[in-house]
Each structure stands twice: as structure tokens, then as C-alpha cells.
Amino acid sequence: MTTIEELIKRGDALIIVDVQKDFCPGGALPIPDGETVVPVLNKWIDAAVARNVPIYASRDWHPVGHMSFKERGGLWPPHCIQDSDGARFHPDLNLPGGSIKITNGVRFDKDQYSAFDDTGLAEELRREGIHRLWVGGLAEDVCVLATILDGCREGFEVTLITDATRPITPEGGESARKKMQDAGARVIQTG
Numbered sequence: 001m002t003t004i005e006e007l008i009k010r011g012d013a014l015i016i017v018d019v020q021k022d023f024c025p026g027g028a029l030p031i032p033d034g035e036t037v038v039p040v041l042n043k044w045i046d047a048a049v050a051r052n053v054p055i056y057a058s059r060d061w062h063p064v065g066h067m068s069f070k071e072r073g074g075l076w077p078p079h080c081i082q083d084s085d086g087a088r089f090h091p092d093l094n095l096p097g098g099s100i101k102i103t104n105g106v107r108f109d110k111d112q113y114s115a116f117d118d119t120g121l122a123e124e125l126r127r128e129g130i131h132r133l134w135v136g137g138l139a140e141d142v143c144v145l146a147t148i149l150d151g152c153r154e155g156f157e158v159t160l161i162t163d164a165t166r167p168i169t170p171e172g173g174e175s176a177r178k179k180m181q182d183a184g185a186r187v188i189q190t191g
Contacts, residue, residue, distance in 0.1 A: 004047040004190055013130045014048045015151075016041055016057040017115060017137025017144045017165075019093050022086035023060075024138075028079040031139045031166050038092045040164040040190070041136050045094055054128060057095055058102040058115035058137070058147070061087060068111040080105065100124075113146035122154040132157040136164025141172030145179060152183040159186040 008014070019041065021027050024034040048055050060080035068074035080087040089095060102119050104112035115121055125133075133156050137144050144165050151158040160180055167173030177187055 004043055005050060007188075007190075008044070008047050008051050008053050008134060010051070010053070011129060012048075012051075012053050012132045012134060013125060013128070014044055014053060014055045015115060015133050015135045015137075015147060016045075016055065016093070016095075017135065017147050018058055018060050018080075018139075019090050019137050020059055020080055020086065021088050021090060022079040022084075024090055028077055028086050031168055033166050034138050035090065035092075037136060037138065037164050037166055038090050040161070042092075042094045043190075044134065044136065044161065044164065045096065049096055054130070055096065055099040056102055056115070056121065057089065057093075057099050058104055058119075058143070059087065059089065060105040060143070061103045062105045063108065066105065066111075067108065068105070074111070082106075113143045114150040115143075115147045116150035116154060117146070122150075122156075125154075125156065130156070132159070134159050134161055136161040138166060139172075140165040140167040141176040142168065145176040148180045148185050149183050152180075152185055157186075158184070159188055162187055162189045164190075 069078045102115045
């Protein structure tokens, strides 16, 4: 079996999507088994550090009363409110100090599901000579899906790490994986 260290190499980036307390059990918008992605992602983080591969971690960072919240006609309960405990990364996620944080969900006029949406991420990755992306995080059928689809549209070679993500629903996860593969993304299991 191929190890993570054998998979990840120069020209790659690890993208960790929204592994925040509000998306894990006990949070405001928990993804079933959301916390189980953390140990898997920690192995990828260790491999990325060992190979000197950059790590980008996106975070939902909503202002109070964001337009995506149900109270304002949106789809979701209030979650990941700026500077709240629920907006913090999961405490067991071992993000190294050199990780680059991508903040989304801050616009007042729209929601931003993708780490690429109005963040400048694609330009940053190109500037750093990145061609291939390894992606995990929460939730597979919302923000991970949007990030992977945008990564493919931007011309990157994108791989979903299936054991490093969880969907809101199993059906949503199956549908998301099909959309990702149809867009050209690869799907692998490393655990």
C-alpha cells in the first residue's frame, strides 16, 4: 500500500476545509462523525510538513446575523461566528504555525462555500508553483464539494481524501463524489 509520504510531493498543497468546532459534535451545525477527520488530516499534515508541502486551512468566519443564517432567510442556523469558540479550528487538529489560513463566509451579500470564492487562493497557489491539491475537511457535500469543483475549474489536479471528509448525509456524500469525479477530481482512501 502506498503511504501518504509517497503520495505527497513538491508542487502539491494540502487544503483543509473548515475543520471547525461548530461543524463537529457539540457544535452549532455538527456534521455526523465530523471529528473523525482530524486524526486522518493530522497524518496528512505530518507528511506535508516532512515534504515541505504548504498547508492551507480554510475557515468559515461569519459576521453576526449573516445572510446565510435562517434568521435572515438563509439555509443554516448561526454558526462559525467571527471570534466565537465555535469558529475555532478543532482543538486536536495539529495545524503547524506556517499554515496559511483562508477566511471565507465574511461577505455580507453572499455565502462563500468554496475556499476559492473571492479569496485569491487560485492566484496564490499559482504564484507558489502548486499544480496538485489534496483536499479534506467538512462538509463533503457543501464546502469540500465547492472547493474541489472550483479547484478543478481553476485547472488544478485535485484529489479528495475520502477518509478525511464527512458529508451532512450519506446521499449527499455520494452525490458530491460523483460531481467531483465528473469535474475531473480523483478520489482516494488512505486509511
